[in-house]
Amino acid sequence: MARKFFVGGNWKCNGTIEEVKKIVTMLNEAEVPSKDVVEVVVSPPFVFLPLVKSLQRPDFQLAAQNCWVRKGGAFTGEISAEMLVNLGIPWVILGHSERRSLLNESNEFVGDKVAYALSLGLKVIACIGETLQQRESGSTMAVVAAQTKAIADKASNWASVVLAYEPVWAIGTGKVATPDQAQEVHLELRKWLHDNVGAEVAATTRIIYGGSVNGANCKELAAQPDIDGFLVGGASLKREFIDIIKSLTVKKSQL
Numbered sequence: 516m517a518r519k520f521f522v523g524g525n526w527k528c529n530g531t532i533e534e535v536k537k538i539v540t541m542l543n544e545a546e547v548p549s550k551d552v553v554e555v556v557v558s559p560p561f562v563f564l565p566l567v568k569s570l571q572r573p574d575f576q577l578a579a580q581n582c583w584v585r586k587g588g589a590f591t592g593e594i595s596a597e598m599l600v601n602l603g604i605p606w607v608i609l610g611h612s613e614r615r616s617l618l619n620e621s622n623e624f625v626g627d628k629v630a631y632a633l634s635l636g637l638k639v640i641a642c643i644g645e646t647l648q649q650r651e652s653g654s655t656m657a658v659v660a661a662q663t664k665a666i667a668d669k670a671s672n673w674a675s676v677v678l679a680y681e682p683v684w685a686i687g688t689g690k691v692a693t694p695d696q697a698q699e700v701h702l703e704l705r706k707w708l709h710d711n712v713g714a715e716v717a718a719t720t721r722i723i724y725g726g727s728v729n730g731a732n733c734k735e736l737a738a739q740p741d742i743d744g745f746l747v748g749g750a751s752l753k754r755e756f757i758d759i760i761k762s763l764t765v766k767k768s769q770l
């Protein structure tokens with residue numbers, strides 16, 4: 516079964532009501548491939564989720580950028596997975612490197628979050644990725660394998676998981692991974708899934724790339740056989756997000 520191309524737009528902590536309306540209008544007017552070909556998931560900050568939901572075209576979906584690790588309750592400032600379900604938000608981004616580094620989210624904590632969100636029927640964009648120091652010391656695969664293991668140890672429903680490989684050194688830096696660099700890690704991750712989770716999960720799980728993806732570099736990355744889409748930060752707030760949605764042409768493996 517072919518893996519459907521997936522493009523997520525992570526707006527991070529950006530936007531005003533006016534800006535949100537402008538971006539949604541721009542996306543609503545765009546001509547893009549059908550949702551049978553490309554799955555598009557937009558992730559505004561929590562407070563704008565209802566607004567975007569009310570305005571957004573029906574073929575695009577929504578993701579929250581985080582949720583609480585367990586059932587909601589006395590956790591001031593948190594948003595629970597139950598609330599996302601109640602609001603009709605199908606996806607949640609978990610384990611983003613900004614949360615791992617700035618808020619000290621550990622592999623185990625991210626694994627618990629993923630498992631809890633999945634248990635409520637949410638679909639999860641689970642983020643992993645190494646720092647520059649880790650890459651330079653040759654530990655990229657060990658780092659992303661440990662991050663993936665913490666998720667795999669607790670998550671059973673892989674059909675609802677998209678794995679986002681986002682090297683920390685490429686996020687917001689303009690230093691995109693080369694297609695070969697990204698493909699190499701994606702292939703290794705697929706092998707890891709094969710050996711540690713199962714052949715079916717390895718063959719069907721979408722592994723998407725994130726980190727300085729833009730309208731100019733997306734096509735070459737999208738052509739790699741194991742890159743199944745993108746998680747886009749800065750460029751998801753701009754018109755070039757439409758070019759990224761349209762970036763899938765022919766996979767290198769099919770040439």
Ligand SMILES: O=C(CO)COP(=O)(O)O
Pocket residue numbers: 525611681685686687688689725726727728746747748749750
């Ligand atoms: O962190 C990212 C998406 O989650 C990537 O951000 P940039 O596309 O701005 O590098």
